[in-house]
Amino acid sequence: MEVLEVARELVRNVALCDRCMGRMFASLSVGLSNKERGVAIKRALVMEYHRQIKEGSEEAKEEFRKAAPRIGSEAAALYRSLFGEELSSEPCFICGDRLEEFIEKAAEKGRELLTLTNARSFLVGVRAAKGIARAEEQLISRFSLAFAESIKREIKREVGKRIAREGLRVDFEEPEAVLLVKFPSGDAKVQLASLLLKGRYWKRGRLISQAFWPSPEGKKYYSVEEACWSILRLADGKSLSIHAAGREDVDARMLGSGRPMVIEIKEPRNREVDERGAEMAVREASRGVVEVSLSGRAKRGLVRVYKEESKLRSKVYRALVVVEEGLSEAELLRVEDQLRGALVRQRTPTRVLHRRSDVERVKRVLGIKCMLLNSTTAECLIWASGGLYVKELVSGDNGRTSPSFSSILGKRAECVELDVLFVEMPLGSE
Numbered sequence: 001m002e003v004l005e006v007a008r009e010l011v012r013n014v015a016l017c018d019r020c021m022g023r024m025f026a027s028l029s030v031g032l033s034n035k036e037r038g039v040a041i042k043r044a045l046v047m048e049y050h051r052q053i054k055e056g057s058e059e060a061k062e063e064f065r066k067a068a069p070r071i072g073s074e075a076a077a078l079y080r081s082l083f084g085e086e087l088s089s090e091p092c093f094i095c096g097d098r099l100e101e102f103i104e105k106a107a108e109k110g111r112e113l114l115t116l117t118n119a120r121s122f123l124v125g126v127r128a129a130k131g132i133a134r135a136e137e138q139l140i141s142r143f144s145l146a147f148a149e150s151i152k153r154e155i156k157r158e159v160g161k162r163i164a165r166e167g168l169r170v171d172f173e174e175p176e177a178v179l180l181v182k183f184p185s186g187d188a189k190v191q192l193a194s195l196l197l198k199g200r201y202w203k204r205g206r207l208i209s210q211a212f213w214p215s216p217e218g219k220k221y222y223s224v225e226e227a228c229w230s231i232l233r234l235a236d237g238k239s240l241s242i243h244a245a246g247r248e249d250v251d252a253r254m255l256g257s258g259r260p261m262v263i264e265i266k267e268p269r270n271r272e273v274d275e276r277g278a279e280m281a282v283r284e285a286s287r288g289v290v291e292v293s294l295s296g297r298a299k300r301g302l303v304r305v306y307k308e309e310s311k312l313r314s315k316v317y318r319a320l321v322v323v324e325e326g327l328s329e330a331e332l333l334r335v336e337d338q339l340r341g342a343l344v345r346q347r348t349p350t351r352v353l354h355r356r357s358d359v360e361r362v363k364r365v366l367g368i369k370c371m372l373l374n375s376t377t378a379e380c381l382i383w384a385s386g387g388l389y390v391k392e393l394v395s396g397d398n399g400r401t402s403p404s405f406s407s408i409l410g411k412r413a414e415c416v417e418l419d420v421l422f423v424e425m426p427l428g429s430e
């Protein structure tokens with residue numbers, strides 16, 4: 001069916017404002033707003049009625065008399081000249097004549113809200129009242145309007161277009177802020193996207209946890225997250241969390257390469273955090289026991305990469321091993337020989353059984369080098385596949401880990417100090 005035939009069929013049945021009429025043909029012609037489209041269609045429609053009426057069609061005149069209130073202002077002049085009275089229009093079947101004003105007001109409100117946030121990019125999200133969306137869908141299907149678009153899409157585009165300016169652009173991929181508007185109530189709010197900073201952290205002291213972890217008795221340990229609260233203040237955000245590529249025990253230091261992480265700052269009002277200043281603030285806040293280095297923004301996907309892949313990446317540890325019964329160079333060499341390249345079967349360590357299920361896993365010791373410090377103590381560098389429990393590799397955990405230092409020596413060995421020196425970067429993270 002031709003455009004005008006469809007439009008005529010529409011006005012025989014329902015009233016549509018200019019925007020809603022135009023939107024029913026939204027993908028026809030380019031460079032027009034739906035409003036312009038609607039006006040053009042309505043004018044052409046009125047001309048066609050006029051032609052038929054001029055050619056003497058009483059039928060067309062009668063039809064126009066009924067349809068004119070549904071067409072609206074475009075029909076007013078002809079209506080007046082034909083029937084000698086003013087036209088009173090019917091409200092739009094879909095939007096109740098509220099759409100035009102809504103778009104202007106939502107844009108104004110959105111502009112104000114977004115300006116307060118300092119965001120540089122945004123996206124408009126729209127919620128339309130159920131009845132409105134349903135009325136529109138029914139109309140589209142009843143009249144087979146193949147070129148129509150939804151009212152939500154129109155609001156999204158029109159509001160976005162009005163707000164966008166230099167320094168505040170629409171971004172569909174990773175907007176810094178999402179402006180949510182509700183039609184027709186006009187409620188509007190802004191949700192700020194988190195600021196994700198890529199970096200690494202170092203723990204130069206022991207008994208520091210990664211996450212801030214308050215318990216009813218208060219917090220037990222100082223944490224890397226706490227040290228980073230100074231960055232939270234710089235970004236003027238609401239809360240902060242760390243997504244790291246794995247984590248070490250509370251009593252283990254994180255030295256050497258540092259551990260890759262993403263710092264997430266929720267609802268930041270300042271996204272221009274000076275990285276060097278932030279690093280210094282962390283160092284000062286923690287008196288040097290926690291350090292971070294920052295290297296720009298991270299994409300959300302990196303958090304997932306860290307979560308999933310960190311278990312698979314190898315690590316290098318430094319373990320201080322004590323054997324109370326005494327330890328010789330020859331015994332240490334035996335440990336090195338038997339563990340180098342060895343597959344180690346580990347049941348979940350006794351110390352974490354209360355929070356993890358009891359499973360057996362097989363990990364590999366990729367490399368090992370030990371140095372005897374005195375008759376009972378050795379310092380060992382252990383390169384292991386991700387997820388190997390090093391303390392248990394030393395102690396044997398009553399046979400739950402095998403082989404182990406203890407099982408090879410036939411003596412009780414214990415890891416009294418543990419440091420992580422190197423964390424292999426997850427694939428695709430740099």
Ligand SMILES: [Zn+2]
Nearest residue numbers: 017020092095
């Ligand atoms: Zn409308």
